[in-house]
Amino acid sequence: MKKILVATEKPFAPAAVAQIKEIVEAAGFSMSLLEKYSSPDELNAAVADANALIVRSDKVTADVVDAAKELQIVVRAGAGYDNLDLEACSAKNIVAMNTPGQNSNAVAELAFGMMVFQARNHFNGAAGTELRGKKIGIHAYGNVGIYVAKIAKGFGMDVYAFDPFVEDAKIKADGITPVSSVEELYSTCQYVSLHIPANDKTKKSINAELLNTMPEGAVLVNTARKEVIDEESVVALMEKRADFAYISDIAPDNKAVFEEKFPGRFFFTPKKMGAQTSEANINAGVAAANQIVKFLKDGDETFRVNK
Incomplete structure (x- = not known):
């Protein structure tokens, strides 16, 4: 047997x-x-x-x-x-x-839970911002990205997506605006929801140079893997840009630096909770x-x- x-x-x-x-x-x-x-x-x-x-x-x-x-x-x-x-x-x-x-819907709902938490200043009583009318970019339009896009539309956000492995016609059919490059996605959107895998091509590919092109009040949402983030360069960027926030489903290795330097501008789950x-x-x-x-x-x- x-x-x-x-x-x-x-x-x-x-x-x-x-x-x-x-x-x-x-x-x-x-x-x-x-x-x-x-x-x-x-x-x-x-x-x-x-x-x-x-x-x-x-x-x-x-x-x-x-x-x-x-x-x-x-x-x-x-x-x-x-x-x-x-x-x-x-x-x-x-x-x-x-x-x-x-696990796709669970991860997508967590992404939006973190976005609302950040937009409302961690519910600390201070005035926050709304998601409606903001531009959100979906970096990788796979199973999770599709759910994030659906929820974003429900929030009244303007939704863009980049995925070189998905035809533009498919993205358009879902009512989402496709863009032609990673650079265009980040420079267009105040929020970017990250769903790329961690491999030799993607590790540390999300860096300060790319993130610095994001508009005022930028928020990076990571429910993928921490390995795709160049953590040191994100710290350097956040030291220069007081408007930038980073929220993630897994804490970076340099979490202590974020806690010391950027209170209120980050949120990390205590363990990877997307599928929980x-x-x-x-x-x-x-x-x-x-x-x-x-x-x-x-x-x-x-x-x-x-x-």
Whole structure:
């Protein structure tokens, strides 16, 4: 009998675990659960005889892959998959997948929660500003970006988007204005909502030179990865521009500098919280289980992210 291991340092909601188990067992497989583990050795031991693995933000390193002698597939329950060592997986013929779209609404709602919080001066009693009528740029018009755009339209914002992998016709069909370059997006919009992945091309690509082109009262909203931000140059920019604010779903490495120098002009969640809703928790876990069943039974590799 095939064994599916659910290994989560931060556990799924009980309802999600129950649904994952139901899907796995209905397919004729068994499920094993490892939660709140405290060392990589525990994961290595648990995965040794697993045929499939579901993780959240847990790191599937080369050591984990080496320990997983029977592993055929690993699914990251979520959109980002930089916690998976894709090269190690490919070297062992292990299929790696993510579950795109399952957390998208949760991330988009968090982006707007942070925007409202910043626009209203962290609810400190002072007069703030409104989002209606402001220009917002969506940097990467994927699953999350689409939801952000929909919410922005509901707020009455003017919405622009840049994504070289999405045709302008698709963006226009959604009632959004496409722009031709990153530079045009940032120089046009007071708010920019960031949704690019972290890779060799994007790491530290969001820097002071680009951000300084944003209009007065600029706000950068990051629900992507901190690695795409050139954190030191953002500090340098904010020292020069008292109107600039940075809000992020994950604290930068130099968080202490922001706390010292820029009170009221930043907000960082205490941990990455974009997907931290009960709905997203269940959606991503259930999607991961269904993808594993389809792969093991039919060889379906629809959401494969490695070669």
